[in-house]
Amino acid sequence: MCRANSFLCFLQIMVVAMLLHHHQTCDATNSNINxxxxPSSCGKISNIKYPFRxxxxxxxxxxxxxxxxxxxxITMLKLLSGKYxxxxxxxxNYTIRLVDPGIKEGDCSSIPRNFLTSSNFTSSYNYxxxxxxxxxxxxxxxxxxxRLFQxxxxxxxxxxxxxxxxxVDADSCIKSNSQGGHVYTIAGDLKVENIKHDCHVAAVTAISFLGYDYSSYKRDIFYQKFSYNEIHTMLLGGFEVAWMSGPCEDLCREPPCYLRETTWSLRCSDHGDYCITTMGFHVDCGSPSKLRMFVEGIxxxxxxxxMQAFGATIYNGSRGISQSKLGIDIGTTIGKYVLAPYILVRLMLGLVVFFAKLIHKYRIRHTSMYENIEDFLQGNSLMPIRYSYTEIKKMTNGFKDKLGEGGYGxxxxxxxxxGPSVAIKMLGKHKGKGNGQDFINEVATIGRIHHTNVVRLIGFCVEGSKRALVYDFMPNGSLDKYISSREDHISLTYKQIYEISLAVARGIAYLHQGCDMQILHFDIKPHNILLDQDFIAKVSDFGLAKLYPIENSIVTMTAARGTIGYMAPELFYKNIGKVSYKADVYSFGMLLMEIANRRRNLNSNADDSSQIFFPYWIYNELVEEREIEILGEVTDEEKKNVKKMFIVALWCIQLKPNDRPSMDKVIEMLEVDIKDIKIPPKPSPYPTEIIQDNGVSSNESLSDDDVTGSISFLEETMEHPLL
Structure with missing residues (x-):
């Protein structure tokens, strides 16, 4: 045929050559790819296949x-200027998870080696x-x-x-690597207006999103509080980037394309293969049937x-779908005159039922609580007098003279x-357990005992939601104000201090061994030691107490109870030992240390870090036989008593319960000559760890009840001060 018409043959050859040349040009990147x-493998990555190699x-x-x-x-990827x-x-889903090689497991001082931000990648609107x-x-x-990472x-x-x-403070981990200043991290995206406090950016790295809905990428992302250890752990988990661009190029030749999550398949956006309906559904486009148009209209x-029923309008945001006018009219009538009134009535009925159930539940809970207390009082013959609320009100002259307030009421x-004065504790309506257990604990415990060093319960009141406890009045208040108060008050002599410590020890010993039931207080602290007119100490506040048979040496606990700083370690760490009366011994040891020292055990103004926790410092002083400085004029006998109190306190705060003495032994040690008492092992550093691990304030009591945007502001990067 070419021989018959050489001109036509020439044209055919030219067209084929141009087509082949065009095909080779478009396929330049993929023409030789198999x-x-x-699949290849390297380390833990065992399925390296196309497009990876x-x-x-x-x-x-x-x-x-x-x-x-x-x-x-180890499989490595070079991304931008760094390796991961x-x-x-x-x-x-066409993602690859990467980890900065500078982040090491088990070493929170390890920091990212590479500087990576969202701005290092082409924006989603131009790529x-x-x-x-x-x-x-x-x-x-x-x-x-x-967005895949922040x-x-x-x-x-x-x-x-x-x-x-x-x-987030990172000094505790990486301060040794810094060149002065303080190191902090911010988990989440950062805008230029958020840089303050005389700070500058030292490094930026990527991290997976932190548990909130990252699909709404246009919203501001609020910071979520993490510790640096948590942030470091999340950095070990790595971050994701997408490698969808190569497969999209293979499929569509020209971008963009999208990933359909229902089938996890790639589709080309410019093929017009889907439309968005009024209700937001993605459907295949094409010539819709009349039924489909009618349904879309409805x-x-x-x-x-x-929306019209509530005075609002709706914009027809459908794309590519025609709608039947008849369907729209029918749907409008249904929505305005049927659906809106139906939903409104259901909503009102739902609110009525909700509040009715709420009130009913409230009444049942409180009725149950009052019945619990009444059942307890009926089944126990108690010495305290039962007063009416009117009598309580008269005693307090209308509650005019308030002595104090706390979590209890x-x-x-x-x-x-x-004639005698009394202290009346009005319990809060919603304090303690919902069944009135705090009230029952106190009445059951104090109501059956009488001891010189335990506060006496004179009477009580139970009337509806009103609950009160009537005690002997202690004119000198609690021991707490003689240890920590800055107000002017009468200073205690060292003789009084020694007598108070002995009195408290005798009171606790009586609770442990002097009654038919063993009483564990679980909240021994200065605030709960009251002083009468002669400064005789009495143990008070039995809201957290537990009663156990004398022969039971082990106590079953469902939760930690007490006050941070005085709580025994076994209440937190189950592997140290079982909970027993030795928990009160530990609390007494911390109390005794503060009584002898006449200040709190934590000394934030100490020059030496070993003095911050006072028991460490006092232990070192005793071991090195240095004389402990005591303020004021004291006799040699008083100096020996103070030193003896310190030694006994150190025995009481031993880490393991078995290493602590009983309260009877504590009294014996306080009364014998100091030469007969050995110095115990050094106390454990656990108290500060407890506060950190449990995130509880040192003043807090425990009981059973208990953003968007990129980093585009980084116009220049200084040398990494953390390296």
Whole structure:
């Protein structure tokens, strides 16, 4: 045929050549790629396949833009200017999880080696697949544009930051690597207006999103408080970037394309293969049937009618779907005159039922509590007198003279008709257990005992929600104010201090062994030691107490109870030992240390870190036989008693319960000559760990009841001060 018409033959050859040349140009990046090569492996990554390849794989295997390397049996990826460990490759959702090689497991002082921010990647509004094999976002249907990671920002600050929850203190881990200043981290994205406190950015690295809905990427992201150890652990988990661009290029030739989450398949956006309906569904486009148009019209009409019923309008946001006018009219009528009134009535009925159930539950709970208390009082023959609320009100002269207030309620000064003054504790309505257990504990415990060194319960009141306890009045108040108060008050002599410590020990010993039932107080502290007119100490406040048979040496506990700083370690750490009366011995030891020292055990103004926890310091002084400085004029006998109190206190606060003495032994040691008492082992440093591990204030009591945006502001980066 070419011979017959050489001109036509020439034209055919030219067209074929141009087509072949065009095909080769478009396929320049993929013409020599073999997509069927067997998978490679390196370390924990055992399925490295197209488009990924290892550096030593045959040249025809995998896409060179997705080349990985195997270094010391660890799969590595070079991303931008740094290298990262490959933690996993997800061929389902086209993501690869990476970890900065500078982050080491078990070493919180390890810090990121690479500087990486969202701004290092091409923005989601202007990119080409050919230039960027990796992205920090994905187009997904129906979620929309999905950001895959945010940031951890390392800040170097000149001064400590105390009032900003976004700044997480990292000094405890990485201060030794810094060149002065204070190191903080911010988990989440950071805007330029958030840089304050005389701080500058030292490093930025990527981290997976922190548990909130990251699909709404246009909203501001609020900071969530994490410790630096938690942030470091999350950095070990790595972050994800998308490698969807290569497969999209293979499929669509030109971007963009999207990932359909229902089938986890890639689709080309410019193929017009889906439309968004009025209700937000993604459906295949094409010529819709009349039934489909009618149904779409009804759905749109129902939404429009419902909004009209409440004075609002709805915008027809459907794309690519025609709607039947008849369907719209029918739907509007249904939405306005049927659906809206129905929902409104259901809502009102639901609110009525909700509040009715709430009131009913409240009444049942309180009725049960009152019945519990009444049943207890009926079944126990108690010495205390039962007063009416009217009598309580008269005693306190209308609650005019308030002595104090705490988590338990309020305490007022009162007067009996016979003359003596009393202290009346009005328990709060919602304090303690819902069944009135705190009230029962106190009445059951104090109501059956009488001892010189235990406060006496004169009477009580139970009337509806009103509950009160009537005690002997202690004119000198609690021991707490003689240890920590800055107000002017009568100072205790060292003789009085020694007598108070003996009195408290005798009171606790009586609780442990002097009654038919063993009484464990669980809240021995200065606040609960009251002083009468002669400064005789009495143990008070039995709201957390537990009663056990004398023969039971082990106590079953469901939760920690007491006050931080005085609580025994076995209440927190189950592997130390079982909970027993030795928990009260520990609390007494901490109390005795404060009585002898006449101040709190934690000394924040100490020059030496070993003095911050006072028992450490006093132990060192005793071991090195240095004389302990005592304020004021004291006799040699008083000096010996103070030293003896310190030694006994150190015995009481031993870490293991078995190493602590009984209260009878404590009294014996306090009464014998100091030469007959050995110095115990050094106390454990656990108290400060408890406060950190449990996140509880040192003044807190425990009982059974108990953002968006990128880092585009980084215009220049200074030398990394953390390295």
């Amino acid at each position: 997509k069927t090569c067997p 290892l550096k030593n794989d045959p040249a025809t295997c995998g896409d060179p833009r997705y080349e990985l390397s195997c270094e010391k049996n 460990h490959v933690k996993s490759i997800n061929y389902n 080409t697949y050919y230039e960027d094999p990796y992205q920090n976002f994905q187009y997904r249907i129906p979620s929309g544009t999905l 940031h951890v920002v390392y800040m170097n600050c000149s001064n400590p930051i105390l009032d900003d929850p976004a700044y 759905m749109y009409g129902i939404a429009r009618g419902f 309020k305490v007022y000064k009162g007067k009996l008709r016979s």
